[in-house]
Amino acid sequence: MKDGNFLKEHNARSMWHPMAHPADSLANPPTIITRAQGVRITDVDGHEVVDAVGGLWNVNLGFSCQPVKDAIAAQLDVLPYYSTFRGTSNDAVIELSEGLRDFFAPDGLVRAFYTSGGSDSVETALRLARQYHKIRGEAGRVKFLSLKKGYHGTHFGGASVNGNANFRTQYEPLLPGCHHIPAPYTYRNPFNETDPAKLAALCLSALEDEIAFQGAGTIAAMIMEPVLGAGGVIPPHESFMPGVRAICDRHGILLIADEVITAFGRTGSWTGSRHWGVQPDLMCTAKAITNGYFPFGAVMISGAVAEVFENDRSGAAAIGHGYTYSGHPVGAAAAIACLAETQRLNVPENAAARGAQLFEGLLGLQEKYSVIGDVRGGHGLMCALELVADRGTKAPIDKGVIGRVQEVAYQAGAMVRVSGPNIIMSPPLVLSAQDVQVILAALDAGLATT
Numbered sequence: 001m002k003d004g005n006f007l008k009e010h011n012a013r014s015m016w017h018p019m020a021h022p023a024d025s026l027a028n029p030p031t032i033i034t035r036a037q038g039v040r041i042t043d044v045d046g047h048e049v050v051d052a053v054g055g056l057w058n059v060n061l062g063f064s065c066q067p068v069k070d071a072i073a074a075q076l077d078v079l080p081y082y083s084t085f086r087g088t089s090n091d092a093v094i095e096l097s098e099g100l101r102d103f104f105a106p107d108g109l110v111r112a113f114y115t116s117g118g119s120d121s122v123e124t125a126l127r128l129a130r131q132y133h134k135i136r137g138e139a140g141r142v143k144f145l146s147l148k149k150g151y152h153g154t155h156f157g158g159a160s161v162n163g164n165a166n167f168r169t170q171y172e173p174l175l176p177g178c179h180h181i182p183a184p185y186t187y188r189n190p191f192n193e194t195d196p197a198k199l200a201a202l203c204l205s206a207l208e209d210e211i212a213f214q215g216a217g218t219i220a221a222m223i224m225e226p227v228l229g230a231g232g233v234i235p236p237h238e239s240f241m242p243g244v245r246a247i248c249d250r251h252g253i254l255l256i257a258d259e260v261i262t263a264f265g266r267t268g269s270w271t272g273s274r275h276w277g278v279q280p281d282l283m284c285t286a287k288a289i290t291n292g293y294f295p296f297g298a299v300m301i302s303g304a305v306a307e308v309f310e311n312d313r314s315g316a317a318a319i320g321h322g323y324t325y326s327g328h329p330v331g332a333a334a335a336i337a338c339l340a341e342t343q344r345l346n347v348p349e350n351a352a353a354r355g356a357q358l359f360e361g362l363l364g365l366q367e368k369y370s371v372i373g374d375v376r377g378g379h380g381l382m383c384a385l386e387l388v389a390d391r392g393t394k395a396p397i398d399k400g401v402i403g404r405v406q407e408v409a410y411q412a413g414a415m416v417r418v419s420g421p422n423i424i425m426s427p428p429l430v431l432s433a434q435d436v437q438v439i440l441a442a443l444d445a446g447l448a449t450t
């Protein structure tokens, strides 16, 4: 590996970073991470911090999960690749599919379709939803509904159902027939409603209204995150997702749970859908399925949807979709080990306890710093601070101020992520109580600069 000087000199010079302006990456070179252990990362200068980002919502078991590393190494030795396109399979993916079927049985999900990541999983779910209706003779059901503030990756389908202009505007025109419903976001919403239960009811009415306007017979699916993540950690009222499920059922619309960040324990439950007592028709997973060590994902499919595809005799259910790396044996081996370790450690329990501790601590910081307009969390290890210039008017914070908070927090011992006005925390689920204190103290130091 090249030395530190080389890395700093060439940082961002010959690559473009996702979700960044190329000129900004040159002017403000990214932090170069060179090592990681447990829940800590170390940069090129040897500065070590707690990673409150958890990689990117994916390193749930931390950076030293030996069983997953061993499984990857062993699989590379035996079979580093073979395709699962029609006619061939591999032993690892068959074993994984049985494991996932057991794991997702309480969610009513019985089949897996493999992908290379979250955006692929979203694309797959949207496509399978349209195909499901075509097989059943309702070819007119092609539209998609989703939530404003939702994040569903960056493929054209995913960007089209995305609820944030940052990921849409420069890439328009997007897929036609995608319509957005207000998010159950109590801090800012078009109804000026701060009560979570009342807001949930209003958003559900808006969903009903949109379905009536579009015509239920034109809509294939509603896609939503059980807790909105990248959009700023927005946990809905407990009535919301069950309400969406009931409305979808009433109108023959499939419900796609985008659980790319919530599956495998992050909310304090094994899945976000289970957290709210809902069984989706399709579930998008990725990220923590391999602890972030291998790019991999799976769309899980309900029994009812599977039956429609598997009972088709017309040929319409032939799946004209898939990726070279669908069911990659190394990814599958990683996922088998990861699933076992996730269950052995019972990570939702720690996610719930440490999440509650972090949320409490953040509420304490809000009492101390007026720049914190809103604190969101309370459902496992996903929390956010929304910073404002003025609490009364909720005027947006200056970019420089939030950047300084992040920088000082980093120097003080924790990597946090800034997304617009939000500081987002999604640490590994194996975090200790002491690690939570480190994150809170680092944020305290960062916020003291405001």
Ligand SMILES: Cc1ncc(COP(=O)(O)O)c(C=O)c1O
Pocket: 057, 117, 118, 119, 120, 122, 151, 152, 153, 154, 225, 229, 230, 258, 259, 260, 261, 286, 287
């Ligand atoms: C809910 C959700 N869906 C989809 C994606 C896209 O996943 P990927 O970046 O692996 O394509 C993400 C990524 O953060 C996500 O949070």
